[in-house]
Amino acid sequence: MESQDLRNVGLKVTLPRMKILEILERQHHDGYHLSAEDVYKILLDEGEKIGLATVYRVLTQFEAAGLVRRHYFEGGNSVFELNRGGHHDHIVCLKCGHIDEFTDPEIEKRQQAIADQLGFELQDHSLILYGICTRCQKKK
Amino acid sequence: MESQDLRNVGLKVTLPRMKILEILERQHHDGYHLSAEDVYKILLDEGEKIGLATVYRVLTQFEAAGLVRRHYFEGGNSVFELNRGGHHDHIVCLKCGHIDEFTDPEIEKRQQAIADQLGFELQDHSLILYGICTRCQKKK
DNA sequence: CAATCAATGAGAAAGCATCTCATCCTTATT
DNA sequence: AATAAGGATGAGATGCTTTCTCATTGATTG
Incomplete structure (x- = not known):
């Protein structure tokens, strides 16, 4: 029940937030770490008209809410991954x-x-x- | 003998490189970690007309030569410090x-x-x- | 001191991320 | 359901760090 994840952290349930959460969940199984740009491209591929600014906003909100972790790997842009439990x-x-x-x-x-x-x-x-x-x- | 440091790593001895090396050395004693912008400002304060692009170039060369270490702390811009021996x-x-x-x-x-x-x-x-x-x- | 080739300065450009603001959508309330 | 209120969104502008371009300057070798 994903929409509950959002309510639990005090965020309105909107299509962009649901979609982005879903993408993070889907990719998480493969151990991938996505940049905001990556997420944006996946959204485009799937026909969603969601702006890049929204992707950044939502990811930042998710991070603040503890749903997501942000990592600063070498070379510049940061990557995100779902914060399902265990630290690593x-x-x-x-x-x-x-x-x-x-x-x-x-x-x-x-x-x-x-x-x-x-x-x-x-x-x-x-x-x-x-x-x-x-x-x-x-x-x- | 600083100019030797530069020759040792195959870099020509120029005023910008000497100045930047000197600043890194001076600040190193205080344990400071300087961004390229920081170095640039110090140069300005001291009346040196050295371009920001040169600061970035020189720091990158110093890093490649092993004279300097670059760190990616949270929040974006990277910082540099002299690589005098011991890792930490x-x-x-x-x-x-x-x-x-x-x-x-x-x-x-x-x-x-x-x-x-x-x-x-x-x-x-x-x-x-x-x-x-x-x-x-x-x-x- | 001349010739060569690298280094520099200044501004343009690239890349990532955030901000602005008019419009749209969720949500709580009727 | 319909509505009011305020948060969320899209698109583009903007900001900031870093790199690139290229004409000019400067260090080095013989």
Whole structure:
């Protein structure tokens, strides 16, 4: 029941918001991370007349509402993914852009310890590993 | 002997490059991280007629040459700092922007282990913690 | 000191993201 | 259902960071 997701966070149920949520859900299964532009193009492909400004607005609202996470990978534009439960970090292939996800309790623990030690109240973190994936290593 | 730094990496010794190197060195002691715009403003303040395009060009060259590291913090524009030896990660205050640096061998080790496990040839990483620094906690 | 080739400045251009505002649509209320 | 009220949207303008272009200037080698 998607429309409930929107009401729960105090957002009106509108066609753009439903469509964008649906696209994020659909792509999430494949582990994809979409830029606003990506989402916009998918909408166009599916015949929806939704403006790019709306896509940005909605994604930003979704982020503020906790429905979505935004990541700043190298190279500029940020990407979004559904925030279904568990936190995870990313490892990005520098050649093909493939992204894998992982979590490491030990790293999380150390992060908290470091913040404590430096007197920071830890609120968030961003950990991204960059490398060459198996497939691209072979293609050499 | 700064000009040698430039020759060592195959760059001609020019006034803009010397000046920018010098600014990075000067600010480095304070732990500051400068955007291209910051560097440009400092140059203006000091009466140097150096174009913004040159600042970007030079910083990018310095990065390619390994003299400088570029970081993509949240919010858009990237910042630069001198790459004097040791690698380190960053913790950024979400209120005042203050940046502390740290390294944690345990985290580094885990990162390598994770990359191995996922079949990636690890090349680089970006770890940024976000929180509220001691000073800003008190200002509440 | 001359010749060569790279470096620079200034402005144009690109790319991502946000803003503006008139119009449209959801929602709460009749 | 119909309506009023205020939020949401589309399209284009705008802002901001970064890169590109190209004519000019400057560093380096012999």
